[in-house]
Amino acid sequence: MSEDTLDVSDSLDILSEEQLCRYLLQFIFECRGICHENLLLSALMKVQERCVNGAESSSWSVEQWQSRLAELINKWNVKLSLLDYKIIRVNHGIGKKCASNMIRNLDNFSFPDSNRFYVYVNSKTSDEMKLATRFSAREIEFIKWSLERIISAGLKIHEGILDDDDALVKEIDLIRRSVTGSDVPRWDNSCSFTVGSMELSQYGPMNALEIEGLIEKLIHLKWFYKNRRGEVGMDLKAIVELEDNLIESFQLVRCPVCDTLTLHGVMINGQENQSATYWHADCYQHYITHVGHDYLGTSLITNGIYVI
Ligand SMILES: [Zn+2]
Structure with missing residues (x-):
């Protein structure tokens, strides 16, 4: 820069x-x-x-x-x-x-x-209009298709940690340790709102080269990002601009502390009939430090899922 x-x-x-x-x-x-x-x-x-x-x-x-x-x-x-x-x-x-x-x-x-x-x-009020200022109709179709893939991937809970060395996993463990004052075992599960480039290259209406070029463009515009595993997820810009639509279309729930959507941090699975909640790492820290260690009957210390 x-x-x-x-x-x-x-x-x-x-x-x-x-x-x-x-x-x-x-x-x-x-x-x-x-x-x-x-x-x-x-x-x-x-x-x-x-x-x-x-x-x-x-x-x-x-x-x-x-x-x-x-x-x-x-x-x-x-x-x-x-x-x-x-x-x-x-x-x-x-x-x-x-x-x-x-x-x-x-x-x-x-x-x-x-x-x-x-x-x-x-x-602008409609997501179509927001997208149309930067992308062609063909590109918008690909973006919508990709978002569905990315969100579906994030809603799957993986047994084990997708990336043991992930800085966010370490940070959340550090927060839990510092708040409880004791060593806490690592959580069993993780999830990630990301998909491999290979999966995105399955998009039928475009060839592999076009898809690769478009992913690079989306990363350049900070709509998408690539993590250290080489997988593609939504960057802040896409989350912020499409927040209402993402919540409505995929029944995602805003962070209970700051009332905005996050696709990184901590997930707490709801009890029966309750939706899962997604917390920013700092909001999670604030809550367990100043409010309590449970949320709607679930322990925030022992029952979390890393969202990386
Ligand atoms: Zn928050």
Whole structure:
């Protein structure tokens, strides 16, 4: 990712708030529409000092920087709404530790770990219209078919851990250990909202080369991602833009803590007649730390399933 566009050190001009917002938007585009909160804060720090009253920001706390960023994004969203776009802040299900490990070390400030990403999304009401702004009709058919495969794969519970060395599995075990204060045995089961490229290449209306190219395009646009096992899943952008549709079509349930959909973290199987619930790793940690160790009669400590 190039950060040249943010190097304003040569210019002695004072930046207006509007110019500042434009830099941030440009930075989000450089990150292809998804930007880790700490990365965006780091960019804001570089340009804020060129603003009116920029000098006073040198003593700001992390919380002040976070609220300054949220304030700027809110203001800019008013303009973006005219074009049916918005920037929203979402939690990644993998949790703050794993999410922060995804970005490089930031040299200008020491930020606390964060699971939050700013995502540039289309706010049109229908999913068809959202997809149609970026993809052809043929591509949309493939995307819909793939989503069904990915969700169906995620709803299957596997005996054993799909990837013993997965950072999220280790993180969840660490959370359970630190909250209970004792060594806890690894859970027996796992699931994953991902499918192998081979399975996606079975899509009839396209040849293998076309499918491979389209998967690469979807990964580039941050709709899909590939995990370390080489399997393909939905990236944050697809989850955020298609959330309502995914919940309605596949009877998925929003995280009980923050009321948004996650396809990573912890799954708790419901008792009779109750749906399974999917929790962001950090929401899971918050709940077992501050609320309780059971949810609707099921133990959150012993009866979980890793969603990796
Ligand atoms: Zn949550």
